[in-house]
Amino acid sequence: MTGSAQPNPLPMHCYEIEDGRFIPTGRSVSPWNSRHQNGVVLAGLVAHIADQHPTPIPMTTVRIITDIMHPTAMAPITSHVEVLREGRNLQLLGVSLIAEAGTTVKATVLRVRQVDTPPDPHAQENASPPDASAPPFLPERSVLGRIFETRLVSGGLDECGAGSCWSRVEGQLVLDTPVTPLVHAAMFADFGSGIGAMLPRKEWSFANVDISLHLTRAPVGEWLRQDAATQSAGNGVAVVSGKMFDVKGAIGRTHQTLFVNRISG
Numbered sequence: 001m002t003g004s005a006q007p008n009p010l011p012m013h014c015y016e017i018e019d020g021r022f023i024p025t026g027r028s029v030s031p032w033n034s035r036h037q038n039g040v041v042l043a044g045l046v047a048h049i050a051d052q053h054p055t056p057i058p059m060t061t062v063r064i065i066t067d068i069m070h071p072t073a074m075a076p077i078t079s080h081v082e083v084l085r086e087g088r089n090l091q092l093l094g095v096s097l098i099a100e101a102g103t104t105v106k107a108t109v110l111r112v113r114q115v116d117t118p119p120d121p122h123a124q125e126n127a128s129p130p131d132a133s134a135p136p137f138l139p140e141r142s143v144l145g146r147i148f149e150t151r152l153v154s155g156g157l158d159e160c161g162a163g164s165c166w167s168r169v170e171g172q173l174v175l176d177t178p179v180t181p182l183v184h185a186a187m188f189a190d191f192g193s194g195i196g197a198m199l200p201r202k203e204w205s206f207a208n209v210d211i212s213l214h215l216t217r218a219p220v221g222e223w224l225r226q227d228a229a230t231q232s233a234g235n236g237v238a239v240v241s242g243k244m245f246d247v248k249g250a251i252g253r254t255h256q257t258l259f260v261n262r263i264s265g
Contacts (some may be wrong), residue, residue, distance in 0.1 A: 012171035014041045014147065021076040027171070029074060031143040032207070037072040040144060040190045042105050043211050044173045046095050047186035049079050050109040055091050059111040060218050064186055066211040072097065072104040089113045120216075129247050130166035130223055137165035137195070147171065147187075153225065155195060162229035163195040168222045181219035185244060188224050189213040189254040192240040196228030205263055206230075206238060208256040213244075215252035223247055226254060236260050 014027040022045060030038040043066050050061065078098045085092040090112045097105035130151040137150035137157065148167045155163020167188050169179045190211050199206065228242035242254035 011175075013175040014171075014173050015045065016175045018076070021078050022174070023076050024074055027143075027147055029143055030071075032205075033071070035071075035074055037074055037077075038143065039068060039208065039211065040147070040187045041173065042066070042068075042072060042097060043190050044179075044183045044187035045079075045097065046105065046107040046109070047180075047183045048173055048177070049081060049095050050093050050107075051180060051182060053081055053083075053093060055111055056086065057088075058114045059091060060114055060215070061109060061111045061182055062215050063110040064107060064189075064211075064213045066105060066107040066186075068104070068209050068211075069106055070101065070104045072099055073101070075099060077104070084108070130225070134166075137167075153227075157194060157197075157201065160197055160199060162227070163197075164225065164227040165191070165195055166223050166225045167191065168224075181221065181224070181246070184222075184224055185215065185219045185251070186211075186213055188226055188244070189242070190256070191226055192228035192242040192254050192256050193230065193258055195226055196230045196240055196242065198230035198232060198238060199260070203263055205261050206258040207261075208240070208258050210255075210257050212255040213252065214254075215244075217251055219244075219246045219251050221247050224251075228254070230258070232258075232260060 011025045014025055015022040024037050028037045028041045030036040046066055080096045082094040084094050093109040095107045096103050134151040137152045138145035149170055151166040153164035169184050173179050173183055193206050193208050225245040226242045228240055230238050230240045232238035238258040238260050240256040244252050244254055
């Protein structure tokens, strides 16, 4: 019995490592331009690389600021890590992702020492686990929908205004390396512009030029939730602000700066 050939399925990881380089797979492609890697996986790669760098004492990552310098082609990239500051209480890393054309992503990762202090009584804001019957935020056949399982809380891709959704990473970012909650949070921080879109995405583009993640503690578990909204003064620029949770409660904030443009044609 014969039949039409089926296309090869996408691998369950976004990168392989070869000779110190990160080799992108089909899971890394941008949903906006198939020649480029998407910002979600690049933000995750920054966190993954920083996670491999030792700290002098137990520390918690509390801030990751990622600047997108240029589009990253669908080609191997290398990384460079520099210790910008190191002391008894903190460590500041500079992480660069480098392609053939030069540095395409620059990030700083701040880690601080761990010590017992009184918690914020409001930090345990209710973040009950996602509803298994909720619809997905991302189409399952989309590029990002093949990386994440998503469950919508409010809003949606085709709705304007504040929104909220849960996500869980399916597969691995880097082959043979489990995705940590920190790497998941770094990737999920790039979702804000979609979750809290201010304008119809079929008429307007809102490409982000940076991704900021601020954490009060290390995230735990497989599922994270983000509540996001976008603000603009009508001058071609917008700012996304989000709040992130795990199943135990609030864990931090996310921000993005956007270029807003009308889609021609």
